[in-house]
Amino acid sequence: MGRATVRATRTAVALALLASGAVVLGAGGPQGAPTAGATPELRQASAPQQAQAGNDCDVYQSVPPSGEDGAAVKAIKARRNLVIGVDQNSFRWGARNPNTGQIEGFDIDLARAIGTAIMGDPEKVTLKAVPTSERIKFVQEGRVDLIVRTMTITCDRLQQVAFSKPYFNSSQRVLVPKSSTARTIDEAVDGKTVCAASSSSAEDELKARPKVGKLVSVENHLDCLVLMQLGRIDATMTDDGLAASQAAQDQTVRVVDGEVRPAVMGIAMLKNSTDLTARVNQVLAEYHNSGAWRAGYDKWLKPYMLNDAEHYWPTQR
Amino acid sequence: MATPVRTKESGAHAPGRPDGSSAVPARRAGGRAPGIAAAAAGPFARLTQATRTAPGRLRLAGALLAVLTLAFGALTAAQLNSRAQAANRVVSYSQPLSQAAADIHLSLADADTTAATGFLLAGAEPRAVRARYEEDLRRASQLISEAAARTTTSSPAQEWLSALNQQVPVYAGLVESARAENRQGFPLGGAYLRYASEQMRTVLLPAAAKLTAAENDALAADLADARATPWAGYLLGLVALTALVWVQLALFRRTNRVFNIGMLTATAAVLSAALWLTVAATGADSTLRRAEREGAAPLRVLNAARVDVLTARLAENLHLVARGSSTKYAELWSKTTGHLFDGGTPGRGPVGTLVEAQRLAPPDAGGPVDQALRGYQQWRERHDVAVKLENVDGDYQGALDTTVTVKEADVPKTADASFNAVDQQLQRAAVLEEGGFRDAALGVDKDLRTAAVAVALLGLLAAASAVRGLGRRLAEYR
Numbered sequence: 028m029g030r031a032t033v034r035a036t037r038t039a040v041a042l043a044l045l046a047s048g049a050v051v052l053g054a055g056g057p058q059g060a061p062t063a064g065a066t067p068e069l070r071q072a073s074a075p076q077q078a079q080a081g082n083d084c085d086v087y088q089s090v091p092p093s094g095e096d097g098a099a100v101k102a103i104k105a106r107r108n109l110v111i112g113v114d115q116n117s118f119r120w121g122a123r124n125p126n127t128g129q130i131e132g133f134d135i136d137l138a139r140a141i142g143t144a145i146m147g148d149p150e151k152v153t154l155k156a157v158p159t160s161e162r163i164k165f166v167q168e169g170r171v172d173l174i175v176r177t178m179t180i181t182c183d184r185l186q187q188v189a190f191s192k193p194y195f196n197s198s199q200r201v202l203v204p205k206s207s208t209a210r211t212i213d214e215a216v217d218g219k220t221v222c223a224a225s226s227s228s229a230e231d232e233l234k235a236r237p238k239v240g241k242l243v244s245v246e247n248h249l250d251c252l253v254l255m256q257l258g259r260i261d262a263t264m265t266d267d268g269l270a271a272s273q274a275a276q277d278q279t280v281r282v283v284d285g286e287v288r289p290a291v292m293g294i295a296m297l298k299n300s301t302d303l304t305a306r307v308n309q310v311l312a313e314y315h316n317s318g319a320w321r322a323g324y325d326k327w328l329k330p331y332m333l334n335d336a337e338h339y340w341p342t343q344r
Numbered sequence: 345m346a347t348p349v350r351t352k353e354s355g356a357h358a359p360g361r362p363d364g365s366s367a368v369p370a371r372r373a374g375g376r377a378p379g380i381a382a383a384a385a386g387p388f389a390r391l392t393q394a395t396r397t398a399p400g401r402l403r404l405a406g407a408l409l410a411v412l413t414l415a416f417g418a419l420t421a422a423q424l425n426s427r428a429q430a431a432n433r434v435v436s437y438s439q440p441l442s443q444a445a446a447d448i449h450l451s452l453a454d455a456d457t458t459a460a461t462g463f464l465l466a467g468a469e470p471r472a473v474r475a476r477y478e479e480d481l482r483r484a485s486q487l488i489s490e491a492a493a494r495t496t497t498s499s500p501a502q503e504w505l506s507a508l509n510q511q512v513p514v515y516a517g518l519v520e521s522a523r524a525e526n527r528q529g530f531p532l533g534g535a536y537l538r539y540a541s542e543q544m545r546t547v548l549l550p551a552a553a554k555l556t557a558a559e560n561d562a563l564a565a566d567l568a569d570a571r572a573t574p575w576a577g578y579l580l581g582l583v584a585l586t587a588l589v590w591v592q593l594a595l596f597r598r599t600n601r602v603f604n605i606g607m608l609t610a611t612a613a614v615l616s617a618a619l620w621l622t623v624a625a626t627g628a629d630s631t632l633r634r635a636e637r638e639g640a641a642p643l644r645v646l647n648a649a650r651v652d653v654l655t656a657r658l659a660e661n662l663h664l665v666a667r668g669s670s671t672k673y674a675e676l677w678s679k680t681t682g683h684l685f686d687g688g689t690p691g692r693g694p695v696g697t698l699v700e701a702q703r704l705a706p707p708d709a710g711g712p713v714d715q716a717l718r719g720y721q722q723w724r725e726r727h728d729v730a731v732k733l734e735n736v737d738g739d740y741q742g743a744l745d746t747t748v749t750v751k752e753a754d755v756p757k758t759a760d761a762s763f764n765a766v767d768q769q770l771q772r773a774a775v776l777e778e779g780g781f782r783d784a785a786l787g788v789d790k791d792l793r794t795a796a797v798a799v800a801l802l803g804l805l806a807a808a809s810a811v812r813g814l815g816r817r818l819a820e821y822r
Contacts, residue, residue, distance in 0.1 A: 115667035115740070116531045123667050125466040125526050125533070128741050156668025156740060170735075247669045249535035256521075276530040 084182035086291055087341065089192045090301050092309035097302020100145065103172055109146050111138045112157035112171035116247060118272035119327045120177050123156075130154060133327040137194065138175040140319060141294070144310040159247065160226055163187050166295050173307065174295040177268055179228055181290070189298045191307045193291030193341035194320070199229050200270040201283040202263040204255060209262070212285045213238075219261035222251035229264035232288050252277060266290070271331035282333065291341045315340065398598075399821045402814050405591045409810035412584040413614055417803010420577035420621050421796040427628060428792035430569035434632070435785050438566045439640065441491060442559040443778055445501070446647040448487045448508065449552035453654035454767075455480035456544040459519045460661030461748055461760065463537050466526055468750040477519075485512055491555075501562075504555035511548050515540055534665050541662055545655075560644065567636060570788065571629045574621060577799075581618040588614060588810065595817065606813020613806035617799045624795030628788045635788075639781020642704035646713070646777060649684060649697035650770045653720070656680040657763045660727060664744055668734075677727075685720060701773070706780055709773040716769035723762035730759060 096104065103109050113135055114121035121134040135154065142152030157165050162178060165171045166188045179197060180190045201215045209215035217238040223229035225244040233242050243260055245251055251263040252273045262283075263273070270282050294307055314320050324336040332339070394400030458477040462469040492505045518540035526533030588611045596602060656677055663673035685696040693699075698717055705713045726746060734743035745751075748760040755761055 114669070116534065116669040118531050122531045123740070124529050126529055128744075130740075153737065153739075155735075158666075158669055158671050161671060246672065247535060247666075249532055250539065252532055253535045253539045273532075276525070276532045 084185055086180040087193060089190060089308055090305045092312050093302070093305035094309050095302065099300030099303040100306050104146065107151050108153055109142050109151060110153045110155055110171045111142055112162065112165050112174040112176060113138050113154045114176035115156040116249060117177060117269055118276055119331065120268055120272060133323045134175050134177060136323045137314065140314055141173065141175065141307055141310045144313070145306055159224065162295065166297055169297065172296060172303070177266065177292055178295050179266070179290045180293040184295070188295045189300070189304050190293035190295055191304060191311055193293045194311055195268070195292040196289065196339045196341050197266040197268055197292050198286035198289040199232050199264055200267040200286055202270050202273055202280050203261065203283055205279050205281050207261070209283055212283055212287060215262045215283045216264065222254055222260040222263045223265065224248045228266065228288055228290060233264055255280060267333070268328070271328065275331040399818055402818050406811050406814040409587055409591060409610065410807040412587050413610060413803050413806035413810060416580040416584045416614065417617060417800045417806070419580055420574065420617065421800035423574040423577045424621065424624060424792050424796035424799060427570050427572065428789045428796060430566045431628060431632065431785065431792055432789035433566045434563065434570055435782060435789065437494070438559065438563040439781060441494060442556070442563040444487045444491050445552065445556040445559040448484050449549065449556055450647065450650055450654065451480045451484035451487065452544065452548050452552055453651055453658070455484065456541055457654050457658040457661060460537060460541065460658055460665055463522060463526060464661060464664055464744060464748050465750055470750065481512065481516055501555055501558040504551045504558065507551045508548060508555070511543070511551070515543055515548060518543060534667065537665055538662060541658065563640065567632055571632050574625050577621050581614060581621065584614050585611065585618070599817065604813045604816070606809045606816065609809035610806040610813065613802045613809060617802035620795050620798050624792055628792050631784060631788050635781050635784035638706040639777055639784055642701065642706060642709065643774060643777045643781065645697060645704050646701045646770060646774050649701045650774070652680050652684045652697050653763070653766055653770065656684060660747060660759065664747060667740070681724065705773060706777065708780070709776040712769040712773040712776070716766045716773070719762050719765040719769060723759055723766060726759040726762055
C-alpha cells in the first residue's frame with residue numbers, strides 16, 4: 028500500500044512536469060524524490076559509461092541519475108534554450124503532421140518531457156529536425172544538446188557521444204509485401220534485393236549476410252517503402268519501430284517473424300557533459316516510473332507493434 | 345556548250361582562209377577519209393588543230409567563256425541557294441526546335457519545382473499552384489510530341505524525345521502518389537515526392553538537356569552552313585573575269601578595236617554577279633552573326649540561368665519537404681546558386697550564368713535581366729533568413745512560412761515571391777531575345793535566294809553576250 032502511494036505520488040509529479048508551463052520547477056526541485064523512486068536496477072548501474080569500441084562495451088551503462096545541475100546544464104539554462112534534435116520523418120515516432128504543422132510521436136513526447144523537466148518551461152525547449160546521417164555531428168558541434176530520435180546505442184557511437192540509459196528495446200526486422208511467401212528473415216532476404224537506410228544497423232546486418240542477393244542503400248528508411256511499392260525491391264530491413272511505422276502507412280506490407288541484432292535506443296549528447304547525462308537519466312527514470320512512457324507507447328506505437336509495452340522497456344540483461 | 349563545237353566543225357568545211365591554208369588540207373584528209381582515223385585522232389587532236397587558226401581560236405575562246413560564265417552563274421546560284429535553305433532552316437526549323445527543347449527542359453523543371461511547392465502547402469495548396477503544375481506538364485508533353493513530329497527518326501534528338509515521352513507519365517504518377525500519401529498525413533508522401541524529383545533530376549532533365557544540346561548543335565550547324573563563305577563562287581568568278589579580260593586584250597592586240605559590246609556586257613554581268621555574291625554572302629554572314637550574338641547566344645545562357653533558378657528553387661523546396669532527414673538539398677542549393685551567381689574573387693568580378701546572361705543580353709533584354717538579378721539577391725536574403733530560422737532557431741514552421749505561405753498578406757514577403765519575380769523577368773528577357781533572333785535572321789534567306797536567281801541570270805547573260813561578242817569578230821572571217 029505504501030508503495031502504491033509512492034507510485035501515485037510519482038505519477039502526479041510527472042504529470043505536473045509534463046503539463047506545459049503548469050509548474051515552474053526550481054533548479055533542484057525534482058531532485059530528491061525521483062532519485063528515491065528510481066528502480067533498483069537503475070540504481071545499480073553506477074559504473075561509469077564504458078566507451079571503448081568492441082563487443083565488450085555495455086550499452087546499458089550510463090552515469091547514475093542525478094537531479095543536480097552541473098556546468099553543462101547551467102550553461103544551457105543560462106542561454107534559456109535547450110535544443111533537442113528530433114526526427115520529422117518517422118511516422119508515430121517523430122513526424123510532422125502536414126495538416127497541423129506539428130511534429131508528433133513517441134520520441135517527441137519524450138523529448139518534450141525531458142526538455143520541460145530540465146528547463147522548467149516548455150517555451151525554452153526547441154525541437155530541431157536533424158538528418159539521420161548528421162546526428163553525431165550535430166551533437167559534437169553543439170548544434171543540438173540532445174538527440175531523441177530512435178538512435179541505437181552502439182559501441183562505435185559510444186566513442187563519439189555519450190548516451191543516456193536506454194529507453195527502448197529495438198531489433199532489426201524485415202518487411203515484405205503481403206504477397207510474399209517468406210516466413211523467416213532468412214527466407215525474406217536470401218537471394219533477394221533488400222533495402223536498408225545507409226549507415227544504419229540494418230545495413231551492417233545485411234552486409235554481414237553473404238546470401239543477400241542485392242543490397243540497396245537509401246538515404247531514409249521510407250525510401251525503401253517507396254521502392255517496395257514500386258516493386259523495385261523484395262524486402263526492407265529496419266528496426267522494429269520503423270518497421271511498424273512503415274506497416275502503419277501501408278496495409279499491404281507485413282513484418283516477417285524473427286528479429287536480429289537486438290539493440291537499445293538512447294538519448295545522445297556531448298561526451299563530456301556528464302551532469303547533463305545524469306540529469307537526462309533522472310528524467311527518464313521518472314518518465315518510466317510515472318507511467319508516461321507506457322502512455323506514450325499506448326498512444327503512438329501499440330497499434331503497430333508486435334509486442335506489449337514492457338517488452339520494449341530495456342532492463343539490463 | 346555543244347553549239348559552239350558544232351559551229352566549229354561546220355567551220356572546218358568553210359572556204360579556206362588566208363593564214364590557215366596549211367592546216368586545212370590536213371584536216372580535210374583526216375575528217376573526210378577514214379572515219380576510224382578521225383576517231384582515233386580524237387576530239388583533243390581536233391581541238392589542238394583548231395587553235396592553230398584564228399577563227400578556231402575565237403570559237404574556242406567563245407566556248408571557254410560561255411562555259412566559264414555559265415558555270416560561274418550556276419555554281420554561285422547553287423551555293424547561295426544552299427545558304428538560303430540553311431538560313432531558312434535556322435529560322436523555321438532548327439531555332440524553334442532548339443527553343444522548344446529548352447522549353448521542354450524549363451517546363452519539366454518548373455513542374456518539379458511547383459509540385460514541391462504544392463506539396464509544402466499540402467491541403468491548403470492554392471488552385472493556381474496546381475494549375476501551374478498541370479500546365480507545365482501539359483506544355484512539356486505538347487512540345488515533346490510537336491518536336492517528335494518535326495524530327496526525323498534518324499536524328500539523335502529522337503532518342504531523347506522518346507525517353508521523355510515515356511518518363512513524363514511515370515513522373516506524374518509518382519507525384520500523385522506523393523500527394524495522396526501526404527493528404528493522409530503519412531511521411532511516405534515526402535519520400536515519394538523526393539523519389540519523383542530524383543527521377544526528374546536523374547532521368548528526365550538529363551534527357552531534356554541532351555535534347556537541347558542536340559538541337560543546339562543542329563542550329564549551330566545550320567547557322568554555319570548559312571554563313572559559310574562561297575569560295576567556289578568567288579574563285580570561279582575570278583577565273584571567268586580573268587578569262588574575259590584576257591580574251592579582250594587578245595582581241596584588242598589582233599584587231600585594234602578597243603570595245604566589243606558583247607564582251608563588255610559579259611564582263612559587266614560577271615562583275616555584277618560577283619559583286620552581288622559578295623554583298624549577299626557577307627551580308628548574310630554579318631546578319632546571322634549578329635542574330636547569333638544578340639539572339640541565340642544570349643538565349644542559350646539565359647535558358648541555362650533559368651534552369652539553374654528552377655533547380656535552386658526546387659532544392660529550397662525539397663529541403664523543406666525532407667524535413668531535416670537530409671542535407672542533400674541544402675548542398676544542391678549551394679551548388680546551384682554558386683553556379684548562378686558567384687561573388688568571385690577580389691579583382692575579378694562576379695561570375696555565373698545569371699551574370700553571363702546579364703553581360704550578353706542585348707539592350708532591350710538588359711532591363712528584365714537586371715531586374716531578375718535584383719530579385720535574385722532578395723531571394724537569397726530571404727532564403728538565408730529561412731535557413732537561420734530552421735538551423736539556428738529550430739523553427740521549421742517559421743522557415744516554411746518565410747519560403748512559401750498560403751496567407752495572402754504574407755505571400756509578397758516569401759522567397760517564393762522573389763523566385764517568381766526572377767522567373768518572370770527571365771522569361772520576359774527570353775521572349776525578347778528570341779524575338780530579336782527571329783527579327784535579325786528572318787530576311788536573310790530571302791536575300792540569299794534573290795541573289796541566287798540574279799547571279800544565275802547574270803551568268804546566262806554573260807555567256808550569251810560573250811558568245812555574241814565573239815560571233816561578231818568571227819563573222820569577219822566569213
